[in-house]
Amino acid sequence: MGRSWKERVFIALLGIAAASGLTMLILILVKATDVFLPADTKFGIVFDAGSSHTSLFVYQWPANKEKDTGVVSQALTCQIEGPGIASYTSDPTQAGESLKSCLEEALALIPQTQHQETPTFLGATAGMRLLSRKNSSQARDILAAVSQTLSNSPVDFWGAKILAGQDEGAFGWITINYVLGMLLKYSSGQWILPEERTLVGALDLGGASTQISFVPQGPILDQSTQATFRLYGANYSIYTHSYLCFGRDQVLTRLLAQLAQNSSVALVRHPCYHSGYQATLPLAPLHESPCVHTTDSLNLTQNLTVEGIGNPGECVAALRSLFNFSSCKDQEDCAFNGVYQPPVHGQFYVEASYPGQERWLRDYCASGMYILVLLLEGYKFSEETWPSIQFQKQAGGVDIGWTLGYMLNLTGMIPAEALTQWRAQSYSIWMAGVVFAVLTLVAILGAAAVQLFWTQD
Structure with missing residues (x-):
């Protein structure tokens, strides 16, 4: 006796369910390919504690890195209110307190789950180097205060220290060559080392020091x-x-000290300044610097009626007279003996910027003249090489100080994370799998309905 129509429908639905289900499994398992999900993003925080102000920078990079170095980008910059931390000698705790507002802004940007693994470092530059020479205990107290603030925050604190001048210059060199694409560039879907590149030199003019860094043609x-x-x-x-x-600040302080020492009238005009200064300048703050020294090398009683921007010729002469800095004979770092290896022809980038420009208006003339004398007399650039010097605050939208170079170098010490591997299908295969999954479900439900109807009979 043959099967009834109910039996035939039931068997057909089961067959359809089995076939479509098997097809779905084949599509999911056999047609799937291996894919790598994008790497997690790592973050790092660097404080640049300069002589005149402190800045915070947040950097980010993919966790898998490229040849053991992170592809770092700048995610945030924050200018901390108030002067440099070296100014808090009378109340070191305020140096630590001053960092909190920008640190909170940085932590708001970084996912909370990554706070404890975010490396955080504070590097103090020439302002603290000078304070350390003058009063090492005050410098230690300030570093202890900022260290306590950062240690109590939910980050991976790597320390607060005074950077050596060579480190500041070297990290600055890394920064400018990186942002100009000289160390790494993206081509044909991958990061590669540029085949044709011209590494540039880096000049940094800060408030208390100046640095030069470049690749010499011969041996060092x-x-x-x-x-x-x-x-x-x-x-x-x-x-x-x-x-x-x-x-810049140290040189201008010397000029003011000379002016005050040589003044014999109520109001005098220095050839490097726009406006006059009272003869009763407060000398005590000027002498706080270990490099301030009054001298009679300039005869400022002559040409005291120069108006406008001053006398450029006399200004250059005044600055040249300061180049020996006789007051710093006992400070090796203060003796400018010229570069051991004069820079070769090539591009040089000068990083020189000062927030709150209005307060420096009176010193623009003197600052410009000093930069001219520094480049020509100190670093031995010539008029022929002048066009190769570019003055920049940023390059490629990134600040070109030492902090990015420090973070790039730091990523080499942080272990890379492997990419996460998953099995995935193309969109068309995925849609076909969904269709067969629906067909399988409909066939099973249909078979169940037939079975239920059959039982009731």
Whole structure:
């Protein structure tokens, strides 16, 4: 006796369910391919504690890195209110308190789950180097205060220390060459080392010091001026030197000290300044610097009626007279003996910026003249090489100080994370799998309905 129509429908529905279900499994398992999900993003925080102000920078990079170095980008910059931390000698705890507002802004940007694994570092530059020479206990108290603030925050605190001048210059060199695409570039879907590139030099004019860093044509003659790095699988050896006390603020302080010492009238005009200064300038704050010294090398009683922007010729002469800085004979870092290896022809980037520009208006003339004398007399650039010097605050939308170079170098010490591997299908295969899954479900439900109807009979 043959099967009834109910039996035939039931068997057909089961067959359809089995076939479509098997097809769905084949599509899911056999047609799937291996894919790698994007790497997690890592974050790092760096405080740049300069002589005149402190800045915070947040950097980010993919966790898998490229040849053991992170592809770092700037995620946030925050200017901390108030002067540099070296100014808090009378109340060191305020140096730590001053960091909190920007630190809170940085932590708001970084996912909370990553706070405890975010490396955080504070580097103090020439302002603290000068304070350390003058009063080492005050410098230690300030570093202890900022360390306590950062240690109590939910980050991976890597320390607060005074950067050596060579480190500041070398990290600045890394920064500018990185943002200009000289160390790494993206091409044909991957990061590669540029085949044709011209590494540029870096000049940094801060408030208390100035640095120069570049790759010399020949060997580095003085090993104390050499810095080596391994970035993106390539090795670099550069010449770098820092001159403490040759920053903008230190030089202008000397000019003011000379002016006050040589004044014999109520109001005088220095050839480097727009406006006059009272003869009763407060000398005590000026002498707080270990490099301030009054001298009679300038005869400021002549040409005291110069108006406008001053006398450029006399201003240059005044600045040249300060280049020996006789007051700093006992401070090796303060003696500007010229670069051991004069820079070769090539591009040089100068990083020089000051927040709150209005307060510096009176000093623009003197600052401009000093930069001219520093480049020509100190670093031995010539009129022929002048066009190769570019003055920049940023390059590629990134601040070109030492902090990015520090973070790039730091990523080499942080373990990379492997990409997460998953099995996935193309969109068309996925849609076909969904169709067969629905067909399987409908066939099973249909078979169940037939079975239920059959039982009731």
